[in-house]
Amino acid sequence: MPATAERRPYRREGEEKRREDLIAAAMELVAEGGPEAATVRAIAARAGVTPGLIRHYFTSKEELTHAAYRQVMESMTHEGMRASDMVPGNDPIGRLAAFVAANFRPPVMTPVAVGVWAGYMHLGRNDPTIHAIHEATYLGYRDRLQDLIAALPRPADPARDRREAIACNALIDGLWMEGGSLPDEFARGEVLRIALDGIAALLGIRFPASAYPDPSDRKTA
Amino acid sequence: MPATAERRPYRREGEEKRREDLIAAAMELVAEGGPEAATVRAIAARAGVTPGLIRHYFTSKEELTHAAYRQVMESMTHEGMRASDMVPGNDPIGRLAAFVAANFRPPVMTPVAVGVWAGYMHLGRNDPTIHAIHEATYLGYRDRLQDLIAALPRPADPARDRREAIACNALIDGLWMEGGSLPDEFARGEVLRIALDGIAALLGIRFPASAYPDPSDRKTA
DNA sequence: GCCCTTATTATCCATACGTATAATTCCTTG
DNA sequence: CAAGGAATTATACGTATGGATAATAAGGGC
Numbered sequence: 001m002p003a004t005a006e007r008r009p010y011r012r013e014g015e016e017k018r019r020e021d022l023i024a025a026a027m028e029l030v031a032e033g034g035p036e037a038a039t040v041r042a043i044a045a046r047a048g049v050t051p052g053l054i055r056h057y058f059t060s061k062e063e064l065t066h067a068a069y070r071q072v073m074e075s076m077t078h079e080g081m082r083a084s085d086m087v088p089g090n091d092p093i094g095r096l097a098a099f100v101a102a103n104f105r106p107p108v109m110t111p112v113a114v115g116v117w118a119g120y121m122h123l124g125r126n127d128p129t130i131h132a133i134h135e136a137t138y139l140g141y142r143d144r145l146q147d148l149i150a151a152l153p154r155p156a157d158p159a160r161d162r163r164e165a166i167a168c169n170a171l172i173d174g175l176w177m178e179g180g181s182l183p184d185e186f187a188r189g190e191v192l193r194i195a196l197d198g199i200a201a202l203l204g205i206r207f208p209a210s211a212y213p214d215p216s217d218r219k220t221a
Numbered sequence: 222m223p224a225t226a227e228r229r230p231y232r233r234e235g236e237e238k239r240r241e242d243l244i245a246a247a248m249e250l251v252a253e254g255g256p257e258a259a260t261v262r263a264i265a266a267r268a269g270v271t272p273g274l275i276r277h278y279f280t281s282k283e284e285l286t287h288a289a290y291r292q293v294m295e296s297m298t299h300e301g302m303r304a305s306d307m308v309p310g311n312d313p314i315g316r317l318a319a320f321v322a323a324n325f326r327p328p329v330m331t332p333v334a335v336g337v338w339a340g341y342m343h344l345g346r347n348d349p350t351i352h353a354i355h356e357a358t359y360l361g362y363r364d365r366l367q368d369l370i371a372a373l374p375r376p377a378d379p380a381r382d383r384r385e386a387i388a389c390n391a392l393i394d395g396l397w398m399e400g401g402s403l404p405d406e407f408a409r410g411e412v413l414r415i416a417l418d419g420i421a422a423l424l425g426i427r428f429p430a431s432a433y434p435d436p437s438d439r440k441t442a
Numbered sequence: 443g444c445c446c447t448t449a450t451t452a453t454c455c456a457t458a459c460g461t462a463t464a465a466t467t468c469c470t471t472g
Numbered sequence: 473c474a475a476g477g478a479a480t481t482a483t484a485c486g487t488a489t490g491g492a493t494a495a496t497a498a499g500g501g502c
Binding site: 443444445446447448449450451452453454455456457458459460461462463464465466467468469470471472 | 473474475476477478479480481482483484485486487488489490491492493494495496497498499500501502
Binding site: 010040 | 458459460461462463465466467468469470
């Protein structure tokens with residue numbers, strides 16, 4: 001053992017940036033290889049630090065991975081709500097279309113997001129915190145969708161709205177999963193087009209042509 | 222250390238039974254806690270043997286878990302095909318309804334099946350064997366669905382059939398996931414009813430009342 | 443009823459994991 | 473420019489994992 005054991009040089013960073021970097025590194029690794037690939041050592045290497053630092057910012061590795069999971073899930077819901085809230089005027093169909101469309105473009109429909117979701121899905125059955133995050137984001141999403149459906153210009157029927165929200169949510173989930181995990185399987189804009197057509201059929205409405213992606217991308221491969 | 226170290230007594234079993242037991246044990250553990258819970262020691266304990274025996278029947282732990290995964294996936298596809306093939310006469314709508322219904326009852330829609338599916342889903346991105354099994358069962362399922370849709374009594378339109386098969390597949394997937402992982406969230410038969418209504422809306426058809434579950438179970442909670 | 447094959451158990455090994463703690467170096471404050 | 477504190481690295485520990493090998497006993501063939 002040489003006495004000249006060189007110690008790795010480093011820079012001090014703000015707490016916020018370090019936490020963000022570690023969460024981002026954990027997200028990437030979970031997306032790539034599932035939760036079991038997001039080891040303390042791998043996360044640290046990806047973030048460019050040494051493993052010990054993780055426990056300086058998080059009381060345990062679990063806390064870090066939970067934070068990463070929550071961030072992915074919340075970002076997805078927030079994207080949809082933000083898009084629908086941006087539609088001006090009293091336009092229930094336009095708001096619904098915007099909400100749907102947000103799910104089928106980055107940053108929501110990406111291999112990373114789908115990978116994280118899949119990697120954590122089964123953990124919710126054993127980990128109460130994961131389960132709580134999953135339930136909160138999942139049911140919150142569906143409730144938001146049901147609100148948009150209930151606002152459509154037609155006779156009120158809460159039981160029907162519930163069933164249709166469940167169906168639309170399932171359709172969006174399935175398409176999002178396929179489109180995000182097999183991006184080369186579909187033409188540009190194809191998944192969104194199928195989603196809008198499907199939701200219109202499920203609800204008995206029509207979306208305006210402006211809600212659809214550019215027709216030049218509509219090729220069905 | 223006592224010299225009377227008692228060796229565990231055992232019975233010799235046929236190779237077939239031992240393999241089945243080990244696969245079943247691996248399936249259960251994957252369903253309960255994901256692939257990382259299916260350790261060599263846990264599988265052996267569940268099957269009532271000692272860890273060394275696994276390597277006597279399988280060249281590696283991977284080979285065992287792949288066998289378990291393939292068995293779960295193939296059983297799901299076979300259930301749907303078997304149900305639709307059992308419909309007598311030239312009855313495309315009845316065959317489609319039977320295919321759909323098979324997905325929303327045991328042994329297809331169970332927490333175990335959904336757990337195995339979720340546990341292995343993300344592994345397909347790195348493990349070529351898992352990916353091949355996933356792709357074969359997944360696309361095979363969708364092709365089967367598209368065949369049933371193409372057989373409906375209406376003008377032929379392959380491009381439309383493809384889009385509708387993608388949409389129906391996504392709807393079934395999403396509902397199957399929800400219904401299997403949150404069984405207490407839905408009334409008996411509710412998921413199947415929503416699925417049939419949704420697919421009918423997506424395809425512009427109507428299923429006969431006989432395709433639906435017993436009306437006494439239709440309560441919407 | 444003995445023996446021999448082999449199914450099964452027991453033990454060992456190298457590795458990787460999460461965590462705890464000690465040692466250092468960067469940066470700010472005066 | 474000195475000093476102290478905190479951010480970061482380095483090292484060590486206990487445990488669990490998958491796999492390899494040696495020891496044993498169950499049960500069928502003669």
